[in-house]
Amino acid sequence: MSNDDLEDLLDELDSQGDLEISQQVLSVRMEKRRYGKPVTIVEGFDLPADEIKAVASDLKSSMGTGGTVDERRIELQGDHRARVPDLLRDRGFDVRE
Numbered sequence: 001m002s003n004d005d006l007e008d009l010l011d012e013l014d015s016q017g018d019l020e021i022s023q024q025v026l027s028v029r030m031e032k033r034r035y036g037k038p039v040t041i042v043e044g045f046d047l048p049a050d051e052i053k054a055v056a057s058d059l060k061s062s063m064g065t066g067g068t069v070d071e072r073r074i075e076l077q078g079d080h081r082a083r084v085p086d087l088l089r090d091r092g093f094d095v096r097e
Contacts, residue, residue, distance in 0.1 A: 021092045038079040
């Protein structure tokens with residue numbers, strides 16, 4: 001197989017960005033904010049801002065919670081460390097807990 005064939009195959013496989021997504025290692029942690037309220041933080045994205053917002057929207061819908069994207073990280077209201085890693089893995093991300 002020539003390099004051109006290999007590049008074409010990789011481009012075809014990556015048509016949905018799957019290779020890029022699977023190579024990202026995300027971390028999930030929880031912080032306490034004002035009045036002791038928990039916030040789940042997902043960091044490590046190397047995606048365009050609109051794609052991070054799409055992931056955040058999916059997570060918020062799945063969890064039934066509010067949240068935001070701030071400085072290339074997703075912040076979800078509440079402690080969701082038990083469920084978020086599996087949801088991210090289902091989307092093809094590698095998650096370090």
